[in-house]
Amino acid sequence: MQPLFRRLSYYAKLADHDGESLSKLSVRDHSYAPGEDIIRRGEKTGQVFVIKHGWAVRYITLEDGRTQVLNFMLPGDIFDLQVFLDDTVDHSVAAVTKVTTTVVNADSILSLFAQGSSIAAALWWSTVQEEGILREQIVRNGRRTARERVAHLILELHRRARIVGAAGPDSLELPVSQILIADALGLSFVHVNRVLRSLEKEGLIKKNKGVLTILARSQLIEACGYSEEHLHLDGPPRRLSFMAVAE
Amino acid sequence: MQPLFRRLSYYAKLADHDGESLSKLSVRDHSYAPGEDIIRRGEKTGQVFVIKHGWAVRYITLEDGRTQVLNFMLPGDIFDLQVFLDDTVDHSVAAVTKVTTTVVNADSILSLFAQGSSIAAALWWSTVQEEGILREQIVRNGRRTARERVAHLILELHRRARIVGAAGPDSLELPVSQILIADALGLSFVHVNRVLRSLEKEGLIKKNKGVLTILARSQLIEACGYSEEHLHLDGPPRRLSFMAVAE
DNA sequence: CGAGACGTTGATCTGATTCAAATACAGTGG
DNA sequence: CCACTGTATTTGAATCAGATCAACGTCTCG
Numbered sequence: 253m254q255p256l257f258r259r260l261s262y263y264a265k266l267a268d269h270d271g272e273s274l275s276k277l278s279v280r281d282h283s284y285a286p287g288e289d290i291i292r293r294g295e296k297t298g299q300v301f302v303i304k305h306g307w308a309v310r311y312i313t314l315e316d317g318r319t320q321v322l323n324f325m326l327p328g329d330i331f332d333l334q335v336f337l338d339d340t341v342d343h344s345v346a347a348v349t350k351v352t353t354t355v356v357n358a359d360s361i362l363s364l365f366a367q368g369s370s371i372a373a374a375l376w377w378s379t380v381q382e383e384g385i386l387r388e389q390i391v392r393n394g395r396r397t398a399r400e401r402v403a404h405l406i407l408e409l410h411r412r413a414r415i416v417g418a419a420g421p422d423s424l425e426l427p428v429s430q431i432l433i434a435d436a437l438g439l440s441f442v443h444v445n446r447v448l449r450s451l452e453k454e455g456l457i458k459k460n461k462g463v464l465t466i467l468a469r470s471q472l473i474e475a476c477g478y479s480e481e482h483l484h485l486d487g488p489p490r491r492l493s494f495m496a497v498a499e
Numbered sequence: 500m501q502p503l504f505r506r507l508s509y510y511a512k513l514a515d516h517d518g519e520s521l522s523k524l525s526v527r528d529h530s531y532a533p534g535e536d537i538i539r540r541g542e543k544t545g546q547v548f549v550i551k552h553g554w555a556v557r558y559i560t561l562e563d564g565r566t567q568v569l570n571f572m573l574p575g576d577i578f579d580l581q582v583f584l585d586d587t588v589d590h591s592v593a594a595v596t597k598v599t600t601t602v603v604n605a606d607s608i609l610s611l612f613a614q615g616s617s618i619a620a621a622l623w624w625s626t627v628q629e630e631g632i633l634r635e636q637i638v639r640n641g642r643r644t645a646r647e648r649v650a651h652l653i654l655e656l657h658r659r660a661r662i663v664g665a666a667g668p669d670s671l672e673l674p675v676s677q678i679l680i681a682d683a684l685g686l687s688f689v690h691v692n693r694v695l696r697s698l699e700k701e702g703l704i705k706k707n708k709g710v711l712t713i714l715a716r717s718q719l720i721e722a723c724g725y726s727e728e729h730l731h732l733d734g735p736p737r738r739l740s741f742m743a744v745a746e
Numbered sequence: 747c748g749a750g751a752c753g754t755t756g757a758t759c760t761g762a763t764t765c766a767a768a769t770a771c772a773g774t775g776g
Numbered sequence: 777c778c779a780c781t782g783t784a785t786t787t788g789a790a791t792c793a794g795a796t797c798a799a800c801g802t803c804t805c806g
Contacts, residue, residue: 312638315724320638334627337620342631342729373584380581384589386633391559391567394640394685398794429752438641440795445754477562482589645762676784687763692786 256302256354259328259416260374270371277360284347291331291345296338299355303329306351307427311435312343321436323385324348324409324428328416333379336362349427381484388482393438396476401437402447403476406457410466411480423465451475503549503601506575506663507621517618524607531594538578538592543585546602550576553598554674558682559590568683570632571595571656571675575663580626583609596674628731635729640685643723648684649694650723653704657713658727670712698722 257271266274281304284290290308291297303325310322310331322343325331331345335358365372388408392401409426413419430448434441451457456472458465466472504518513521528551531537537555538544550572557569557578569590572578578592582605612619635655639648656673660666677695681688698704703719705712713719 318642320641322634322637337627339627380584380586387569387590389637390569394567395565443794690762
C-alpha cells in the first residue's frame with residue numbers, strides 16, 4: 253500500500269497511525285498483464301482499486317475500433333469512489349505495464365469516512381484532482397495544437413510520476429507506446445511520432461529505452477503554456493467539512 | 500426550485516416531503532445576464548448553485564484567448580459538490596442566456612447527507628452523470644469527425660433538455676451560438692456552420708429562430724453512433740451505501 | 747532466427763482552418 | 777418606426793495541420 257500512502261501524504265500530511273489504517277484496509281492484491289483489462293465497461297465492481305505498481309489507462313472504444321484514452325493512471329491512483337452508488341461504469345481500465353492493484357472493498361473505505369479519518373479527505377481530494385485532469389484533457393485536446401498537446405502531456409505525466417516517486421527531477425520512465433499517446437491526445441500515432449522526433453531534434457527532450465528526459469524544461473513549458481493549477485496540488489483540508497457537521 | 504426537483508425525481512422517485520425539504524434548502528436566488536460569469540476560475544465559493552432557469556457553460560480560457568467549453572449546463576444542473584473540500588475551482592461558469600440560480604449553502608446539503616435523505620443519493624448521482632458527460636466529451640472531441648461531433652452534441656443536449664422538461668419530443672430551444680458550439684467541440688465556428696447547414700440540407704434537422712427540430716432522428720443517431728450510456732439514466736439507488744453503514 | 751509489435755520516414759491527400767466579405771438579425775436611441 | 781451598430785450567420789477561396797497510405801527499420805522475446 254506504499255504508493256497510496258505516499259501519494260495521499262503528499263497532500264495531507266498523514267500521521268503514522270494513518271499508515272496503519274491504510275495497510276489494514278488492503279483486502280487483497282491482484283496482478284494484471286500488460287494490455288489486460290482491470291475493469292470493463294458495463295461492469296459493477298463493488299470494489300475500489302488502488303494502483304500499487306505500473307501504469308494503467310482509462311479508455312473508451314467506439315464500435316468501429318477508434319479508441320480514446322481518457323487519462324493515464326499511475327501508482328497511487330484510485331478508481332472509483334463512485335462505487336457507492338452501485339453504478340455500472342461507462343468506461344474501461346486496462347493495464348499498460350504489468351500492474352499490481354490493491355483491491356479494497358467499498359465498506360472499508362466507508363468506515364474511514366464514518367470515522368472522520370483524514371484519509372477520507374485525502375481520498376476525496378484525489379477524485380477532485382482526477383476531475384481536474386479530465387477537464388484539462390478536454391482543453392488540451394480541444395484547443396491545443398499537436399505540438400502543444402504532446403509537450404503538455406509530458407509535463408503533466410512527469411509531474412504526477414514525480415509526486416509518487418516514480419520519476420527523477422527531469423527524467424521519467426514512460427512505458428507508454430506512441431499509439432497510446434496518440435489515443436490520449438486525439439492524434440494519429442504517425443503524427444505523434446513526428447512531433448516527438450521534432451521535440452527531440454530541437455533538444456527539448458530525449459528518449460532512451462523507455463526513459464524520457466526533459467532537457468529544456470522552460471522551453472517545453474513555453475511550447476505549451478503549461479500550468480499546474482488543474483492538478484490541485486495545494487492539498488486537501490485535514491477533514492471533510494461534512495465530518496464537522498456529523499459531530 | 501422546481502427544475503431541480505423535476506430532474507432529481509426523474510431518477511429517484513422522490514416523495515412529496517422530499518420536495519418540501521428541497522424548497523426549504525433554498526437560501527436565495529440570483530440572476531445573471533447573458534455572458535456574465537457565475538463562478539470565476541480561482542474562486543472559492545463555499546456554496547452550491549443550482550440552475551433554475553436558462554443555460555450556462557463551464558469553460559476554460561487559455562492565455563491567448565482560445566476557449567474551450569467543458570460542458571453545457573441546463574436547468575436542474577448543480578455545481579459543485581466538491582465545495583466540501585473548500586477548494587478553488589479550476590474553471591469558470593458563465594450564463595449563456597439570462598440565468599437564475601438557487602444558491603444553497605453547503606451546510607444545508609451536508610445535513611441532507613447526514614439525514615440520509617434520498618435527495619442526497621440523487622445529488623451524488625448527478626455528479627456521476629456529470630463526470631460521464633465529461634468523459635463523453637473527451638471521446639467525442641478526440642475521436643469523432645466534425646459531423647459526428649455536431650450530431651452527437653445535438654442528441655445529447657436534446658435528451659438532457661427533455662429530462663428537465665425544456666424540450667419537445669423532437670424539438671429543442673437551443674439558445675446557443677455557433678461560436679459556443681465550436682468552443683465546445685474544438686472546431687472553428689465556420690466549420691460548425693457548414694456542418695449544421697449540411698445536416699439541414701440533408702433534412703436531418705431544421706433550425707428556426709433558436710428552435711432546433713430533429714427531423715430524422717434515426718439518421719442523426721446513425722450519423723454519429725449515439726448512445727446514452729454516458730448519461731447514466733438508470734437512476735441512483737434510494738440511498739447511498741454509506742448511509743447504510745452509518746446506521 | 748522468425749514473428750509480431752512498435753518506431754521512423756516519405757509522399758500524398760483531405761478535413762478543417764483561416765481569411766475575407768456579404769448578409770441577416772436584434773437591440774438602441776432618436 | 778427607422779436608421780445605426782454590433783453581433784451572429786453564411787458562403788467562397790486559399791491554405792495548412794494533421795491524417796492516411798505505404799514501406800522499411802528496429803527491437804524483443806519465445
